[in-house]
Amino acid sequence: MPSDTLRIPFDELHATLRRVLQRSGFTGERADLCARLFAESSRDGVSSHGLNRFPRFMQMIRSGVVDVHAQPVRVGARGGVERWDGRRGPGNLNAYAAMDRAIALSREHGVGCVALGNTNHWMRGGTYGWQAADAGAIGICWTNTLPNMPAWGGSTPAIGNNPLVIAVPRAAGHVVLDVAMSQFSVGALTAYRTRGERLPVAGGYDMTGTLTQDPNAIEASGRLLPIGFWKGSGLAVMLDLIATLLSGGLATCQIPPTPETETGLSQMFIAFDAGSLASAGAAPLVDRVVDHLHASARGGETITYPGERTLATRRQNIELGVPVDSQIWETVLTVAGE
């Protein structure tokens, strides 16, 4: 850890964020859940969408982009599919409610889908994958974003990097994937830059159009690289189209293009009732696939399943305390009135 990182007990982090949110007008349960989701993101090693993102979230409440009091409402339903309007409420609360509803629908219909429009940034996408798996459901969800990546063949941001989350429950640790359609998420790019590190592989283009591992050069050009070049570009377009069509919300090209004003996002939440759908051999099968992955590593190689490192980080941070940036933590403490 850099020298300006402290470790704070999870419960203290959660309680402090909750107090700040209460002062911003969040009522009891909503303050508790919203604070918990931020705290859990830091606890799981994704501080870019945990504590480090909290100041901007507060700023977007003050600027009116995020409506603290708005709750999502159902505006359409057909069998296992529902359309909800997020009414520009807090993005993580809206997304949590949407996945919760998708899980409930899946218990009735085998599969449940919620298309959520008019919402705000959901912070860490993986949150809703872990949520589904904790409930015994297979979860798939994605969000669109502001235009932050050129389409394949282009050089100006035109599509979103539209994170996709897929989760499968497993007793010994859920299998959870959380991937943006860019080689590095915007948060990951910022984290590398802040640490003064180069990217492990090329993550975008510099101003001259050359692939680079320098996060500064990519932030300057705005040219994030899609995963698999044309493939990630195409995937991002399809995810945007489906979330937008089914939610009746805004497509990436209609979303305000600056992070401070990004709102009106469209998201999809799909759940399968794994408990009743999967065969009796389901649990052994997931373990078998995980064991096979591990066993395919040869001398000196390390192969992990999606979610494995998150779980290791979580266990460590619960034991030792959650790493927080001391400056951000001081600011939050001040606002919390301590």
Next chain:
Amino acid sequence: MPSDTLRIPFDELHATLRRVLQRSGFTGERADLCARLFAESSRDGVSSHGLNRFPRFMQMIRSGVVDVHAQPVRVGARGGVERWDGRRGPGNLNAYAAMDRAIALSREHGVGCVALGNTNHWMRGGTYGWQAADAGAIGICWTNTLPNMPAWGGSTPAIGNNPLVIAVPRAAGHVVLDVAMSQFSVGALTAYRTRGERLPVAGGYDMTGTLTQDPNAIEASGRLLPIGFWKGSGLAVMLDLIATLLSGGLATCQIPPTPETETGLSQMFIAFDAGSLASAGAAPLVDRVVDHLHASARGGETITYPGERTLATRRQNIELGVPVDSQIWETVLTVAGE
């Protein structure tokens, strides 16, 4: 076109393949559909899974891997989700039936899902995306494969490159994405090698573990590169898990590891009834996203939406005839008794 490529009218290609299939025991409608799906793949520019794949398909019928007469049967149902057993019948007929059923379920439940186990290679995955979009449905489908790609961190094939297809209907041309989780599909790699071309970007590792654009070196090492490195590896694992859990079929690690014996695949087919779910503004919205993509290209750049090139190729091949490899075509004509 290389000198050994002929152009054959689509109807002639279709009729010839149909006659060969009839001689192999396919009955009327099944012979017609199976032949059409192969012919359409060549027509759409994917000859690797069209005519060029036909001889191996015939060989797998002779070897007993593919059972010409087997038809899929439903083995479980819960609301909008059904589980089907493909009984190791022809993979393209099974997949077509599964997507057809998912579309029918979506008309009843808003969303329809068919998990198909115990099936064979579906040939061109895009086929089932175009099928859904032609029926006015949003389609999502994927398949697992034999182990043909090392997991991220490993060097021996342990996971499948599990192609994923996503389709959205559009009057002026459907938006259809068909992507393997490797940077190049096995068919694409073979096509580059056959043409004596290098890959446009690195597609895998050579025997020394160095990234390379040489298709020969990648085929020799068996080390396909996942799209987005760790991200494509994780996506492939998740797609395998979901298809396997919901179908009750085999995971990649349980599938016979040689192309000639690859069978018992697990696949997922999801359809959304776009016509009734999407708002009245749906059609303009898809056009708007496509127009925005095109408009984001600056001087000298070319940006296409997923499916755009397929449609251009299709139109050209319908007009000029479908390009076929003359040697393969001669062989097929002989078997057809002409």
